[in-house]
Amino acid sequence: MLKTQIKKVRKDDERMNNSFKKSYEEILSTLGVSKGTGLNNKQVEESRKKYGYNEFTPPKKESFFTRLLDNLKDPMILILLVATFISLSTNVYLHYSNQHSDFIESIAILLAVMLSTTIAMTMEGKSQKAFETLNQINDNIKVKVLRDRKIIYLLKRELVVGDIVFLETGDKAPADGRLIEAFNLKINESMLTGESDDVKKNAELVLDDDKTPLGERKNMVFGGTFVTEGKGTMIVTSVGDDTEMGRIAEGLKDSEEDETPLQEKLGDLGKKISLIGTFAAGIIFVIKIIKMMNGEGITAPEVINAFIVSITLIVAAVPEGLPTMISMTLSLNMQKMAKNNSLVKKLIACETVGSINVICSDKTGTLTENKMTVVDIYSNGKLIKPDQLQSGHMIENFAINSTANLQIKDEKHEFIGNATECSLLEAFTKTICSLSPTKCINYMKEGTLCESKCSKYLNDKEVISNYEDLRHNAEVAYQYAFSSDRKMMSTVIKNGETFTVYTKGASEKILDLCTKVAINGQIMNLTDEIKVELVSEIEKLQSQAKRVLGFAHREVAEMDWLNEQIKIEDEFIFDGFVGIADPLRKEVYDAVRESRAAGVDLKILTGDNKVTATAIANELEILDADALVLEAHEIEDMSDEELLNIIDRIKVIARSKPMTKQRIVDVLKKKGDVVAVTGDGINDAPALKKADCGIAMGIAGTEVSKEAADIVLLDDSFSSIVTSIFWGRGIYENFQRFIQFQLTVNVVAFLTAFLAEIFGFPMPFTALELLWVNIVMDGPPALTLGLEPPRKHLMKKEPIKRDASIVTKDMLSRIILHGLFMVGMLIFLLVARPFGDPSNETQQLTITFTTFVMFQIFNAFNSREFGTDSVFKNLFHNKIMLVTIFATFLIQVAVTQFGGSIFKTVPLDLVTWIRIVGFSSTIIIFGELVKVVRKIINK
Secondary structure (H helix, E strand, C coil): CHHHHHHHHHHHCCHHHHHHHCCHHHHHHHHCCCCCCCECHHHHHHHHHHHCCCCCCCCCCCCHHHHHHHHHCCHHHHHHHHHHHHHHHHHHHHHHCCCCCCCHHHHHHHHHHHHHHHHHHHHHHHHHHHHHHHHHHHCCCEEEEEECCEEEEEEHHHCCCCCEEEEECCCECCCEEEEEEEEEEEEECHHHHCCCCCEECCCCCCCCCCCCCHHHCCCEECCCCEEEEEEEEEEEEECHHHCHHHHHHHHHCCCCCCCCHHHHHHHHHHHHHHHHHHHHHHHHHHHHHHHHHHCCCCCHHHHHHHHHHHHHHHHHHCCCCHHHHHHHHHHHHHHHHHHCCEEECCHHHHHHHHHCCEEEECCCCCCECCCCEEEEEEEECEEECHHHCCCHHHHHHHHHCCCCEEEEECCEEEEECCHHHHHHHHHHHHHHCCCCHHHHHHHHHHCCCCCCCCCEEECCEEECCCHHHHHHHCEEEEEECCCCCCCEEEEEEEECCEEEEEEEEEHHHHHHCEEEEEECCEEEECCHHHHHHHHHHHHHHHCCCCEEEEEEEEEEECCHHHCCCCCCCCCEEEEEEEEEECCECCCHHHHHHHHHHCCCEEEEECCCCHHHHHHHHHHHCCCCCCCEEEEHHHHHCCCHHHHHHHCCCEEEEECCCHHHHHHHHHHHHHHCCCEEEEECCHHHHHHHHHCCEEEEECCCCCHHHHHHCCEEECCCCHHHHHHHHHHHHHHHHHHHHHHHHHHHHHHHHHHHHHHHHHCCCCCCCCHHHHHHHHHHHCCHHHHHHCCCCCCHHHHHCCCCCCCCCCCCHHHHHHHHHHHHHHHHHHHHHHHHCCCCCCCCHHHHHHHHHHHHHHHHHHHHHHCCCCCCCCCCCCCCCCHHHHHHHHHHHHHHHHHHHHCHHHHCCCCCCHHHHHHHHHHHCHHHHHHHHHHHHHHHHHC
16 A cells, blocks of 8 residues: 555655755755754654655566476476477377377476476575575665754665755765755765766755756765765655666666676586586487387387487486575575674675685774774873863864764763764763763753763853754854875864864874964974974874874964865864774684684784884784885885785785775785775775675775675674685585585486496486486485585685686595496496395386485485595584485385386385495495595595
């Protein structure tokens, strides 16, 4: 019902689509929204009923019959269906000609084909559900919104038309909206317009041409675009399908997704096997025809039977279920990785992450806890604690020159926005009240003085306020946003006829822009002696791995700051600096040691200075005797060849810039390394995109960084990166497990049937039996091998090389050795007939077929372990596999004992079953003996 109502609104009410032609005051008035209040709960519900949720209508799911037809289009399935149709037609003719006819096998083959198709469809369905779950996690983007006078975080989906949204550098616009405020706001709209240049926005602009192109609607923000500079506030005018991106998404619903490189690689493997299988099956068909010609002559039923057997051999030779198995295994393991705080956005990342041998990591929030706390303040010439701060300029700088916010939750501050800025706001609360945050806020709301420290002198004016009141009362004339190149942020406040400029940023950067300093309540010239003293104090804090931010201000004459010829960010008065502690995460120490033991090198690329970065590197013990710690400017003049010569020795690059990080990634990849980059800011996006595996921070990360990344960490922890590598190696090894298992099954089935036909033995398998083995062994047993828990030894191995084949020499030798052993044993059964009644042909073929299946069941255990590890070492670590294997055994018993009319088998007695189980279990003994020999050779 809601969808129908919304569609009706979209047809009948288009007034919000022309928002660029109206002033933001008109939009606010039309939607009944107050700029300082936002929507209330009632308005939210009304808007949602009218315009819906902020989400795209999902593409229409394919019907069961459409999916069925897609699966039946497989060439092998089509050939089998044609052969079955010919067989049925022939048997119908024989039946009505009063000749011997046999419909059972034809119908059974048809049922087997349908069963195989149904299993494939079921697996695809589960895989699709897994990806849908991951996409839901990926869409849980948080948006900073004003509702009912409170600034809160909402999920993007919860946004409605009329919401007031705050945008900052690095954000991804969550919906279409009309700008209310724009401070040096630049947005990249390339994904919408194709124009690569950033668009500078203007909230005051009102356009009058209905046909104004999207790229020229500079008073609008469009969902899916990225804020590259500055900040702004907008009112949402379109959500979901009504946004510009929504209309594009509508046209993409029918587009097909490309296969991943891994699926393509496996597809190529399947094609090669198909060619070999088709060639050999053709030879068998020709041999059968020659035998008919030399025997009783060629008959239609015999030709059809030969044709079906040949086609079935091709089906048996080709692991056609492999791509589906890969897809399903990946999706299931991706869900497991998500539970371990690593959201994999791209399938290929699961393969790549296992090959990583260099991690270029940011410091803040990845190696550290991202719990920024101001612990030291240098003001008026001395080091003090936050609750001792008296400088009005520094206090106002904390509160006004910021885009962050605080919330009270369980009597604690919850950060909303940049963690560094939030720590300054938290320090601000300590300067005005020593009570708990909740009590402090309550006193402020009541507007009464408490007995604590609410009385402060700020710029010679006694005020009682929280930071929100200070912001509200401050008339912000302009704001110069922080950028990784500038390393600073400034806000211009209008004070009557003059302006005050507050700035904060990297301490050395701010000091270089200052000509005066505030000491002991007096303003004096910033002499070289005073500067040396200040730098010494700063370095003391930096050597303790504290981040140091400098603060300054200046007074500017009216309108001078608007003159482009006058540099506003200069000739400041230095007010002081703060030391912000962000302790290393406890788990990082072990994670770094583990990654290095796994052959993964760690390089810290941080915006901090050299002293702070070195202190962190020393604490993590990553600086060897010949290690280099450089600043970005030190490598800027180096050629790529010079950098390549020392890149292995570089462990820390301080004051890193976006292009610095990108260049390091380029050089490392040129060297042949598989590189992971971690980051959280828009400045990290180029390196994240360039890396083999980009890893973004899910909590502190900007939407630009998350969009560029392959993996998003849901807890922002470095230990989760190491866990991702561990899982990636485990997933890759699981691919190898079931590839080895499936190829061995196919080699044994094909080679046994081929040799039996060549040497004149009775064909050991009927077409239906081969199909049955193909269905059973390509299904659950193979899948459970893909769910093997990662082995601990994986983090003691060298990373997988970039160009390594997924089928290793070790795997190939196992496939050949184990395959030849089983083929030899099956041929022995056909010749020697040691079990049952040697004269009973049907019983002997039943024994051969059943033994073949049991061989594969036992060989699944061999496939669980690589190298020289015994199959018994981790026997009970994959309980799902044990249950699945046992269930497969019971199904095979049922097929043998009760499926005679379909599979041409006869029931076997208990003694024979025991002998078959014992005989087929020799494959495990053989596998263990091979490992013993290898151990001896290795020694």
